Amino acid sequence: MPPVIAIDAMGGDRAPAEIVAGALEAVDACDVDVLLVGPADVLRAHLPGNEAPARVEILNASEVIAMHEEPAAAVRAKKDSSIVRAAEAVRDGRAAAMVGAGNTGATMAAALLRFGRIKGVHRPAIAIPVPVFGEDRIQLLVDAGATVDPDPEWLVEWAELARAYARVRLGVSEPTIALLSNGEEPGKGDGLRKRASELFADVKGFVGNVEGRDLMRRSADVIVTDGFTGNVSLKTMEGAVMGLAGLVFGVVDERGAPWAGAAEALKLRLLEAAATLVPDNTGGGMLLGVEGVCVISHGSSSATAIVNAVRVARDCVLADVVAMLRDAVGAPGEAGRTRAG
Secondary structure: OOEEEEOOOOOOOOOOOOHHHHHHHHHHHHHHHHOOOEOOHHHOOOHHHOOOOOOOEEEEEEOOOOOOOOHHHHHOOOOEHHHHHHHHHHOOOOOOHHHHEEOOHHHHHHHHHHEEOOOOOOOOOOOOOOOOOOOOOEEEEEEOOOOOOHHHHHHHHHHHHHHHHHHOOOOOOOOOOOOOOOOOOOOOOHHHHHHHHHHHOOOOOOOEOOOHHHHHOOOEEEEEOOOOHHHHHHHHHHHHHHHHHHHHHHHHHOOOOOOOOHHHHHHHOOOOOOOHHHHHOOEEEEEEOOOEEEEEOOOOHHHHHHHHHHHHHHHHHHOOOHHHHHHHOOOOOOOOOEEOO
């Protein structure tokens, strides 16, 4: 049987239209069944004939958590919100995984509070795929914003989790791990990074420190940092790529330039080469450390982004990634799970 993926249809800047469109496309593109979560009357208005087609089911949820709301408080107060109901569908076995493109903190909180943590994991982390320039491959940035002020030991936990996840997400049998710092030397960095660097000596696959310039380059398969630094790094990369694209296409389109005759052909080639850098094409980030599959897509997700996020969720379910994550930290099976909150 194809896995059922619960999708928060109300999460994201372009919800529900783009989310529903992506969910419908994902059914055939990813060979999954879909559980669309949100106000039933709103969702039906975006479905063909105002009815759910084959392999699509609607789970009614009367509330929505907005992007500006405080995550934990909103999840606790809005128990009938689309993101909470999606998480409960996974917890209760109605769905095998969830995908959300809304409030990242709320998506994480809903998964954490409804799934519980993997035993032995102190805090979850988000593993975000980062494209590598000029190559058809990605690296993982962990944490991209789930836990902004971790203890050094937690970075080691995330490295172990990310290494297990990378085997599925990257298709690498022995993923390499690096610690993001302000210098390659082991003694560089603040207190967090200095202490973490010492602890990483015992982590298999650890190749040392890397700097910000090593993101989006062939440096390490997994780059580990705290959630604050990771999120700032992620947004900086997104801004730099967008700025660079604007600069390049602006030059290509200059009127009267010697290359004007070749501009259209050049633009097509540039768009083809840049496809790997578009966030919609890389799939969402995996929430590591919880007892279930939760994929977080970016806030401006298009239908294409949702399809790719669903594909990541499906692959994680079929590979039994959660069991692999438990093994990575020496946790017992589902019977030993802990509830958070």
